[in-house]
Amino acid sequence: MTKSVQIYDTTLRDGTQAENFNLSVTDKVRISHKLDDLGIDFIEGGWPGSNPLAVDFFKTMQGQTLKHAKLAAFGSTRLFSNPCEKDKNLQALIDAKTPVITIFGKSWDIHVHDALRIELEDNLRIIEESLAYLKPHAENLFYDAEHFFDGFKKNQDYALATLEKAILGGAECLVLCDTNGGMLPHEVKAIIECVQTFIAGHGDHITLGIHAHNDSETAVANSLLALSLGVKQVQGTMNGYGERCGNANLTSIIPALGLKMGYTAESLKNLDKLYDTAMFVDELANLPHNKYQPYVGRSAFAHKGGIHVSAVKRNPLTYEHVEPEKVGNFRRILISDQAGKSNILHKAKKFGIELDPKSPIAASIVSELKELENQGFQYEGAEASFELLMRRAVGTHATYFTLKGFRAINSKRKMGRPPETEATIRLEVGGHEVHTASMGDGPVNALDKAMRKALTRFYPALEEIELVDYKVRVLTGQHGTGAKVRVLVESKDQYEQWGTVGVSVNIIEASWQALVDSINYKLMRDDQRHAKSS
Known part of the structure; x- marks a missing residue:
């Protein structure tokens, strides 16, 4: 039986809430196209009702074409004091002209009382009315149930009532959010199973999603567990960026789904682009890449210890859980001159450069690359410089001046x-x-x-x-x-x-x-x- 999953990326919105993580409109446009090339299904571009940068981004994207991904605008339910047609947040979502609209609402009763300062019934009303108002303006309408797991633990009946109102409002996917990031996997499992029983009577067209934060270092585990239980959409960010300790890391979730859990999705067909995408996001955000990150870190497949190196040379499976090339990364033998050659050959093929892997030129490129990296050069986000380096080495680059x-x-x-x-x-x-x-x-x-x-x-x-x-x-x-x-x-x-x-x-x-x-x-x-x- 085919298991399909929707990958929803919120790097451009939730990711930018991370400390020191800032993107210009141009950066966000470039990252959108990079995520589209990877095969991400939904790209959340920002909250147009909250800042001018998001408005500019959505206006710019109206003149852009994405090959696969659908762009999503994010916002909240209407203010209780405003009718839908006069609510600036809802109007900004419509004006963004995106095929997907995602709005969040309150699931936890203390947020209704202390944050919104309205009655519980009033919150249920604005959830349903906001979604119903937006429904005609979106190809896909998603509802993020903010603080759902905490809300469920404190007041189960009310948390479920908010989901019922979202269904009545027309939401096709109910995204359960661990907004504070405090849930552990055994708690997530029990709550999701209860929710699945609750929505079973509302028709097969309603699906569930998961949006986990990483404050307990369980965001990836909670997300994968939720998907194994039948949840159809997973939300997260590239490299796990997000508020406080970050969001569920899609660069860990995507390969796990494709290489270990047998799921299908467009991005799982393009896993070899994952490393480049992760590095590209860091470069445009002007942040150092976490070299120890699973799958896409530069040290993820680096081997230094003598016993490890000897075994890996004979059979990489001895100390590698997946083949690095499958996620676009490469094996590094830290005491060997062969480190990085596979990456060089991959790039040469991409640039249309004929390069014999056994030639001295290939070895010299590897050596030069190592030296340049020691000096501080990095070529993620600067592939033109890397191509010129390779063409100079093989003697096919003209001297123009x-x-x-x-x-x-x-x-x-x-x-x-x-x-x-x-x-x-x-x-x-x-x-x-x-x-x-x-x-x-x-x-x-x-x-x-x-x-x-x-x-x-x-x-x-x-x-x-x-x-x-x-x-x-x-x-x-x-x-x-x-x-x-x-x-x-x-x-x-x-x-x-x-x-x-x-x-x-x-x-x-x-x-x-x-x-x-x-x-x-x-x-x-x-x-x-x-x-x-x-």
Whole structure:
């Protein structure tokens, strides 16, 4: 019997409630497409009634196309003082124009009395009326029963009554939330079985979901247990980000469902994209990746101990519960020069680069990659730089220009005015030396302008490049303001969007590295497109 499951990602909403986890509208759009590529079924984009950033995101996404995923807008039941048609939160959900609407309501009687400060019957009324009002505006209507498990333990009859009102309002999936994250698996099991008995009389079209927080380190366990009991939808976030201790970690749940529990879902067909997706989210959030994370951590399949290494070389099953390639990760033998070669070969195939795994070039790329990673380079979110690295190694990358020198000058002449920045640059292109200067909003912007001014006379297509994002991450705080930094630059043209990276103790140098890679990638891709068309 086929067991299907719906994967509902709330990284862009619940994940952003984590401390130090911040995303721009551009970041959220890029992550949405990455989650769509992974095969996530539902992507919760945010709460349009709570902040302008979410409104901007949904407006932007109205002009975007997702291949598989459905976008969801999130909000609450109406205020008791407002009728539905005048409730700003409900109107914002409709204005988001998403195929899916998810709203939450109170399941715990103390929240009704102390948070909403209304009567229990009034809460039941706003649950049903809010859902019924939204029903005609959504292809899918989900109801998050907030604090359901705590509410059930304190007042079982009332918690179940809130679910009944949600069903009457038209919700097709009732998502049981462990909002405080305090439930243990044996408690979850008993409560879900009771709920299943309760809703059995309301028809087969009503399904259950699970939304677990991780305050007791049981969010993944509770989610997998719920699914094993017949729950059809699981909600969580990439890398487990979320308020306080985080949400159920989808990068642990998804492979468990596909590799260990026999479930079917679109994302389970794309498990080999899981590692890249997890790293991509961290890179755009400008946060260090948890290397010890199951499945997608860089140490998840790393072997160092002598006995382990010897056994793994003979048979990986001796010390690995799944094959790392199945989740897009790779085995690392920490005392071996072979670490990372499988990842190199995977990327070479993706980029269309012919690379013999037994060739010295493959070994040299691995060696160079190790050295660059030691320096602080990371290529998740900067695959354009990685492709250029590989093409230089195999000798298929053209030299479009050569840097002779640059200078950036910052001067603040009056305290009440912004500083003035000028960059000068010397380049050689095809035997011609070019010397240009440009003013800019800061040294990086001035350098970018000066470089383009120098190169566009030779490569007019560079005028198409638009720099859409620029991030700086301090890699170590040991040297204070002299710390090494990693710069990630995101660029686009009429055809595609790409990321490049630079690392240095000098932020200008790191930025320069990323900008040069961006221009080189653009010129290389234009040459490839021209070759295909001719």
